Amino acid sequence: MPMEKKTLKQRIVDASVVLFQQDGYHNVTVDRIVEHIGASKGGFYHNFKSKDALLYEIHDVFISYVIRQSQEAYDKYDTPISRLCALMQTLTHVFDLYQEHITVFYEESRSLSAEYSAIIHDKRSHYRKILQTVIEEGQQTGDFRAELPATIVTMAIVGMINWTYKWFKQSGPLTMEEITKVFSDMVLHAIVTEQAMEEAIQFMIKDKPAI
Amino acid sequence: MPMEKKTLKQRIVDASVVLFQQDGYHNVTVDRIVEHIGASKGGFYHNFKSKDALLYEIHDVFISYVIRQSQEAYDKYDTPISRLCALMQTLTHVFDLYQEHITVFYEESRSLSAEYSAIIHDKRSHYRKILQTVIEEGQQTGDFRAELPATIVTMAIVGMINWTYKWFKQSGPLTMEEITKVFSDMVLHAIVTEQAMEEAIQFMIKDKPAI
DNA sequence: CCCTAATAACCGACTGGTCGGTTTGCATTT
DNA sequence: AAATGCAAACCGACCAGTCGGTTATTAGGG
Numbered sequence: 001m002p003m004e005k006k007t008l009k010q011r012i013v014d015a016s017v018v019l020f021q022q023d024g025y026h027n028v029t030v031d032r033i034v035e036h037i038g039a040s041k042g043g044f045y046h047n048f049k050s051k052d053a054l055l056y057e058i059h060d061v062f063i064s065y066v067i068r069q070s071q072e073a074y075d076k077y078d079t080p081i082s083r084l085c086a087l088m089q090t091l092t093h094v095f096d097l098y099q100e101h102i103t104v105f106y107e108e109s110r111s112l113s114a115e116y117s118a119i120i121h122d123k124r125s126h127y128r129k130i131l132q133t134v135i136e137e138g139q140q141t142g143d144f145r146a147e148l149p150a151t152i153v154t155m156a157i158v159g160m161i162n163w164t165y166k167w168f169k170q171s172g173p174l175t176m177e178e179i180t181k182v183f184s185d186m187v188l189h190a191i192v193t194e195q196a197m198e199e200a201i202q203f204m205i206k207d208k209p210a211i
Numbered sequence: 212m213p214m215e216k217k218t219l220k221q222r223i224v225d226a227s228v229v230l231f232q233q234d235g236y237h238n239v240t241v242d243r244i245v246e247h248i249g250a251s252k253g254g255f256y257h258n259f260k261s262k263d264a265l266l267y268e269i270h271d272v273f274i275s276y277v278i279r280q281s282q283e284a285y286d287k288y289d290t291p292i293s294r295l296c297a298l299m300q301t302l303t304h305v306f307d308l309y310q311e312h313i314t315v316f317y318e319e320s321r322s323l324s325a326e327y328s329a330i331i332h333d334k335r336s337h338y339r340k341i342l343q344t345v346i347e348e349g350q351q352t353g354d355f356r357a358e359l360p361a362t363i364v365t366m367a368i369v370g371m372i373n374w375t376y377k378w379f380k381q382s383g384p385l386t387m388e389e390i391t392k393v394f395s396d397m398v399l400h401a402i403v404t405e406q407a408m409e410e411a412i413q414f415m416i417k418d419k420p421a422i
Numbered sequence: 423c424c425c426t427a428a429t430a431a432c433c434g435a436c437t438g439g440t441c442g443g444t445t446t447g448c449a450t451t452t
Numbered sequence: 453a454a455a456t457g458c459a460a461a462c463c464g465a466c467c468a469g470t471c472g473g474t475t476a477t478t479a480g481g482g
Contacts, residue, residue: 240466240467240468241467241468241469242467242468252468252469252470253470253471253473256468256469256470261468261469262468262469
């Protein structure tokens with residue numbers, strides 16, 4: 001893994017993320033990618049073993065970033081409630097930065113070859129584990145309702161946030177900050193116990209007059 | 212639209228849903244579909260204008276069913292809370308019946324041609340509107356917290372439930388009933404106002420000792 | 423009820439085009 | 453002169469859709 005600066009490789013990744021997101025992996029030919037950046041097919045296969053390897057690169061950039069940021073968020077805080085909010089905020093924040101990557105990540109992962117797929121699957125599990133650990137720790141401290149199964153709660157939160165890649169548009173009427181606030185508010189109301197609600201309130205939406 | 216019994220057309224749909232779900236639309240050839248059911252390519256193109264038309268058929272079967280069932284659920288109940296619970300239950304219930312269809316629906320919709328895509332998009336919006344209407348009605352009656360934007364709440368619920376198609380396995384340790392209960396409990400805690408919480412409690416999980 | 427005719431359902435070899443990947447060649451750098 | 457980085461022509465496999473033909477189904481006249 002040598003240190004890259006502004007190579008053809010990087011330009012290929014940048015261009016193909018956009019193209020894959022728009023039209024899907026199968027509808028974007030290698031010819032079109034190289035034509036789009038004014039390069040050649042030879043240059044492409046000099047930098048990537050296969051079209052498949054390029055897809056893996058895109059996957060890895062994204063999931064590795066998410067894991068790194070989430071781990072940092074976990075370490076930075078020390079209560080289950082603050083950690084949960086930080087994790088949710090981290091995840092939604094990534095959508096502003098990596099929206100194309102995410103679309104490719106969730107729509108095209110099936111096109112990965114078996115070996116690449118296994119690596120990505122492990123990293124995905126790793127992320128899930130970070131979040132689930134926070135939920136479980138919160139249940140043990142009495143901050144989160146213990147009668148809710150941690151696995152289902154984890155997937156509910158993940159699903160709620162992940163689904164935004166299907167409908168959130170940066171050019172739309174809602175900002176990601178607004179969405180994050182509402183999501184955090186809903187999740188906290190959903191799982192925080194009555195006796196821990198006081199700490200959670202600072203992360204919540206202030207009551208305003210109705211719509 | 213004549214009345215069908217057990218036609219080749221139906222067998223093609225049944226087989227291709229499974230194949231598309233497993234390997235993706237682009238990785239399943241027409242040859243493979245017809246070989247899988249012991250039919251021929253001529254028979255296929257006698258029943259479908261194109262491979263694309265088959266994909267549309269699969270989409271339509273699913274989304275039309277969801278809309279019909281949801282409308283019935285709405286009509287059957289008369290309070291926002293009971294309607295919301297019925298809608299959520301309807302949606303999760305569909306996953307036990309149409310899991311393959313749903314995977315195809317959410318993974319392969321990009322492969323639809325423009326005209327088909329527009330029809331499906333409208334039906335999708337129609338469904339979303341049914342749910343969002345329930346949320347808004349609940350906010351007007353004071354059952355649901357009015358400080359939360361109805362659009363975001365709607366998408367949060369939809370996302371939470373829809374995401375199950377990515378991780379729920381019928382052979383896994385969790386049943387869809389369990390998941391539905393937890394989801395309903397979480398959503399009700401998240402959006403029901405304090406003064407309406409009494410009606411919501413009957414839909415919730417009884418407290419049990421910790422995990 | 424039977425035979426015939428017409429139509430609908432179905433078959434399978436073939437084609438035209440596409441696309442991932444290879445190969446060869448040519449500059450520029452070291 | 454040897455290695456690097458890229459260009460462009462090329463190859464072989466694959467696949468949606470076609471088309472001429474065959475079999476099953478139905479309708480109607482005798």
